[in-house]
Amino acid sequence: YKQQYLEYIEYQEIQKAFTFLNKRLKPLEHLQTTPNEFKDLCYLLTAKSVHDAPSFKNWEGIGPAREKLVEQFRDILNFDNMDKDAETFNDFSPRKVSNTCRPIDFLRCFNKLLNTKSNVLDTIHVLLHDYSSFIIPNALRSTFVGHKGNAKCVEFIGEEGREIVSGSSDNTLRVWDIESAKEKGILTGHESRIWDVSSNKSGSMISSASGDGTIKLWDMKTSACVSSLTGHSGDVYTVKFHPGDA
Numbered sequence: 001y002k003q004q005y006l007e008y009i010e011y012q013e014i015q016k017a018f019t020f021l022n023k024r025l026k027p028l029e030h031l032q033t034t035p036n037e038f039k040d041l042c043y044l045l046t047a048k049s050v051h052d053a054p055s056f057k058n059w060e061g062i063g064p065a066r067e068k069l070v071e072q073f074r075d076i077l078n079f080d081n082m083d084k085d086a087e088t089f090n091d092f093s094p095r096k097v098s099n100t101c102r103p104i105d106f107l108r109c110f111n112k113l114l115n116t117k118s119n120v121l122d123t124i125h126v127l128l129h130d131y132s133s134f135i136i137p138n139a140l141r142s143t144f145v146g147h148k149g150n151a152k153c154v155e156f157i158g159e160e161g162r163e164i165v166s167g168s169s170d171n172t173l174r175v176w177d178i179e180s181a182k183e184k185g186i187l188t189g190h191e192s193r194i195w196d197v198s199s200n201k202s203g204s205m206i207s208s209a210s211g212d213g214t215i216k217l218w219d220m221k222t223s224a225c226v227s228s229l230t231g232h233s234g235d236v237y238t239v240k241f242h243p244g245d246a
Contacts, residue, residue, distance in 0.1 A: 001025055002041070003069060007062050009044045018045055019237045142181035146174055153196045157220065158203020165206055167194030173208055173218070187218055189225045192235075200241040209239035 001024045008017035021041060029038045040053035050059050059065060149169030157163040157175070163184065164176050173187035173194060192211030199206050206218040215229040215236055 001028065003065055005041060006044075006050050006056065006059065006065070009047070009050050010062055014045060015235075015237065021045070022238060142178075144174075144176045144181055144183075146183045147172070149193070152194055155197045155199055157199045157206065159201055160203065163203070165197050165199065167197045167208055167210075169193040171210075173197060173206070175220075175223075185223050187223055187225070189216060189228075190214070195235060195237045196239050198240045200245045201243070205241070207239045207241060209236040211235040215239050 001020070005017055005020050005025060008014075008020060025038065025041060032038045034055060037055045040055035043053050044050060044056070047053060050056050060068070144164075144166065147166065147168040147170050149171075151166050151168050154164055154166040157165055162178055164178060165173055165187075166176065167173050171188070171190045171192060171194065173190075174183055175185040175187070176182065177184050187206075187208075190208065190210040190212055192213075194208050194210050196209040197206060198208075204220055206220060208216050208218070210216070213230065213232040213234060213236060216225050217227040217229075218224065219226045
């Protein structure tokens with residue numbers, strides 16, 4: 001996650017970096033390797049370069065950093081002690097992986113490797129391609145079709161998860177039945193794309209964050225917008241109910 005974040009900074013994709021920092025890195029702050037590492041990650045949002053932060057002044061850049069990550073993973077997995085096919089193993093070079101994969105892709109693959117002792121070489125081959133799920137269940141069950149634009153976000157509704165809600169570039173939220181994959185309702189009211197959705201624990205309420213600068217709260221019994229929170233002068237990218245909210 002840190003590698004992905006630094007790449008966003010390097011490419012000056014500040015909005016993506018900000019969202020990623022809050023969603024992915026903030027929950028892992030307790031794992032920082034130095035007392036000021038997370039503070040420096042936050043500082044980079046306003047910096048001109050990754051090297052402006054003391055914790056990353058020696059950062060070698062995207063390519064070398066990816067290669068270093070792969071080398072670290074190879075050490076962790078202790079490949080030297082594995083019964084492996086030499087030709088297959090030679091296909092797994094740090095440079096090849098770092099040039100063909102997004103960092104999150106091979107992080108996910110290695111995370112899977114660290115939790116299983118089988119099919120190691122088969123999993124390594126996944127690193128040479130774009131990421132696709134190999135976690136059971138891995139068969140397509142349903143396809144939900146109805147949005148007129150890109151689907152930007154999706155979430156199960158409530159703890160039971162019998163329905164899902166999705167947000168789209170068509171400015172609508174759509175509620176779907178899990179079993180039938182049928183559309184159950186359309187929530188309209190936003191004037192721009194919907195970036196994020198969240199459901200409370202009971203599934204009685206849904207919140208949505210939009211490019212129109214608002215957060216809307218929806219009553220799932222009536223499919224009506226019961227509140228519209230304003231104040232942002234730009235896109236609202238994230239929204240979340242408190243975990244204890246029933």
